[in-house]
Amino acid sequence: MDSIEELRSFLRDAYGILISREKDYLLTSRLAPVLRQLKLSSLRELWTLIRQDPKGVAERAFIDAVTTNETYWFRDTTVFNNLQDKILPEITERRSQNALVRIWSAACSTGQEPYSIALCLKKMELAGKSIQSRILGSDISSDALQRAREGLYTSFEMDRGLPDSDRQKFFLPEGNMWRIEPAVRSKVTYEQINLMSGRADIGQFDIIFCRNVLVYFDEDTRTQVINMLAQHVLPGGFLIFGNAERPHAAFREAFESYAPNIYKKSG
Template identity: 40%
Template sequence: MTPPDFEYLRKLFKDHSGLDLSADKQYLIESRLLPLARKCGLAGIPDLVAKIRSGSSQHIVQAVEAMTTNETFFFRDKVPFDHFRDTIMPELLKARAARRAVRIWCAAGSTGQEPYSLAMYLKEMSAALVGWRVEIIATDLSQEVLEKSKAGIYSQFEVQRGLPIQMLVKYFKQSGEFWQINPELRAMVQHRQLNLLHDFSQLGSFDVVFCRNVLIYFDQDTKINVFNRLARLMDTDGFLVLGAAETVVGLTDTFKPVADRRGLYRPSGLRAAGAVTPRLAALAAGH
């Protein structure tokens, strides 16, 4: 890959997805795009770049998706899901007792392991949620991974990574070499294609936002912008869950860490200019 092509692709990925690749990441671009070039019937990356430079929207989308599709597995890192079961949901069951509704957003839902892990924990606590409306919205930049998530079909390798055997038996049905998550759990997750660089206020307000292992690829200004916009969708008793290598500390005052709960944050009530909480907006509208 020539230096001009590399710089062109770096700018393309940042503009389209927020992916901020340092100058030493040429190997990463090559490892992700070479298989794509071959899949498209092209000789190599230079031919793929030529297609992209010509304005081929199809090749642009495919290249961006190839670069932004990240690894995921069931109950990844375990701790955030323990927080969800042991801290987040017990607190929300009290705080939302009047309206009996909880909305959860997986902002980088990928192939579905994260939202379905949450769905399984919610099923485990179903006795406490009788009469409640619980929504899980899973979004991702890539339509391809969202389609896999909707299908809920996973290989033996994928279900062996992080998924307790008792949950596999309880919530999945085997079909040949693959396992499909039960229709009841698939119905608990709504899927929408979404780019975090774009406006996401149309999704409405949320009580819990899982935004894990995606902002780590953004530059500082983009991270701050996303955090500030997330805060506008949440009341101060909501929860933000970040990846192990991610933090709001030193970036924004719109969220504050939860003591003794690694990766867990709450809106601080301090909003970026012009921001209005969902609750205040409802009061202003007379609801």
């Protein structure tokens, strides 16, 4: 097997991400800066390093380079309208006042998704409907997670989906960038979690967002990941997908379709 094929298989087997042979040019062009950064002269050397040091520097750089981290604020407004107007009020109504509402943004990229959720919660708080909540953001890309933890965004990123009123209320200018205010930032914790392996110890959630990542997986992996996520949803809780990410039939029997892309677990 040549090294590009080894790298492609590794990406599929360890992370679920499919890159077809026709897209080798994409892989090669995304990996050129990694070779420069690690002072390597070939993909063979990169593959050797990845094998020698699992989860080490080379593997992290490889994953950072090959993942597509496209994201923006309040992506899919219907989902966020449902979250704010229906789902969060429904959850808080049936839970005791001080119960913690847990939300997981699985594959959170650079943080716009978990912070959009945090902004919904913050606005509810300001409107007098205070909710005790914690949000977990997770991804496999170390670079994306680092940026999410910093909560610092360029003007270009700020212009993608964020209402001006939110920018004024919840962000502080820093040079020509914008930092999310600490009170919103502190609602979210970040962890590196590979959806292929999951993390049994993270417990159950009222709501899980898993959006625009399943599209990179093949059908079996999608089913496996959705089944894993379904176990982390509390009875009566919600699992939210991206557009065009339709879950498999067995899942649709166990979860009720609640709104576009939103499924509710019975109980």
